Amino acid sequence: MERSFNINSPAEFESISLQIELKNINEFTREMNLNISWQALEPDFNASMKRFGKKVKIPGFRPGKIPRDRLLQQFQPNIEAQFMDDNIQKYYLNGLQEKELVPVNQAEISDVHFHFGEHFSFTAKFEVEPEIVLPKMKRKTLDVQRMKFISDQQDMDVAVDQLRKAHARIETVEDGAQEKDFILCDLQKLDDSGVPIIGKKFEKQLLKVGDGSFTDEQKEKLVGLKPGETARINLPDDREKTSSSPYELMVINVEREILPEVDTDFVKLVNPDLDSVEGFRDEVQNKIGENFDSRSQQSFERELTDAMITKVDPGAPPSMVDNYLSN
Structure with a gap:
């Protein structure tokens, strides 16, 4: 009898008496033959048959x-299949627990x-983690370089600007769009002759001047636009930007991001416990230093791990490699 079974790992399962034969196919692969006597499995079979009996209908009998x-006379093969579906996972996990294996x-279930x-028997073939044996090592066995990340003024400027952006306000402006402004607009797709295409109007789209498709020549078409004005632009038809189509853009609003000045009011907004710009910059510098120290330590630990792996040279089951590559 050949059937396919989905073997998962529930949190709890009952222990049961099993006859187990374990074979080491190779360094990673194990083949476990399980045999459960009728006496041991009969309670489970009866439970499966009871559940099956509640699902079938026979004239003259209530479910x-x-x-x-x-039931056995009319549905024995179905009940046997129900029993295997209900219990093969439990017996498999009992076998793993008894042999102290972690797949x-x-x-793969076969035979x-x-x-x-009669007795119930099947074979489970699976892979286990490699057994890693650490060699005896003396000092300076591993050649690992420790990289030190050091911050500079640019890192400080970037960190401060991020805080300013986090507390920025957006204002609607009337003096015409500038680079980095946001334009709220309607976009109408046009055909090659400039006629609007019905059903291809996209309302209330938000564009940023100078970003994405709106750089260089496209940016120049947007700079200076005010509410109610229009412009002819080209937008890509796909992410690869292999082709583009003409659109008419009509401005609804122009919005500008206003960054706060780095002064005492801004410092209080970021951290009420600080009372000066100098204290604020010292705090930012300390956080940058902590972040860079953490990055340095993480880099060192990765280098150390790689060196240890090279030294030990552990193998890996094919399933672990496939799972790593696919994720």
Whole structure:
């Protein structure tokens, strides 16, 4: 009998008496043959048959009240299949627990044998984590360089600007769009002759002057635009920007990001416990230093790990490699 089973790992399962034969196919692959006697599995079979009896209908009997002999006479193969679906995972996990194994992939189930009144046997083939044996090492065995990240004024400027942006306000302006302003607009797609295409109007789109598709020549078409004015622009048809189409842009609003000045009011807004710009900059510098120290430590630990892996040279089960590459 050949069937496919989905083997997962529930948090809890009942222990049961098993006969287990374990084979090491290779360094990572294990083949576990399990055999459960009828005496050990009969309670589980009866439970599966009871659940099955509640789902079927036979004229003259209420669901769940069909005699056992009648169920077996008419539905024995179905009940056997129900039993295997209900219990193969439990027996497999009991086998893993007894042999103290932790698989790294879903088991392949084969050689399934079961009939009413007989033992239940099957084979589970799976992979386990490699056994890593650390060699004896003396001092300076691993050649690892420690990289030190050092901040400069540019890092300070970037950090301060990020805080300013986090507390910026947006204002509607009337003096015409400038680079980095936001334009709220309607976009109407045009055909090659400049005629609007019905059904291709996109309302209330937000564009940033100088970003994305709105750089260089496109940017120049947007600079200076005011509410109610229009411009002819080209937008890409796809992400690869292999082609573009003409659009008519009509400005609804022009919005500008106003960054706060770095003064005492701004410092209080960022951290009420600070009372000076100098104290604010010292705090920012300390946080940058902590961040760079953390990055330096993480870099060192990665280098150390790579050096240790090279030294130990552990293998990896194919399933672990495939899972790593696919994710």
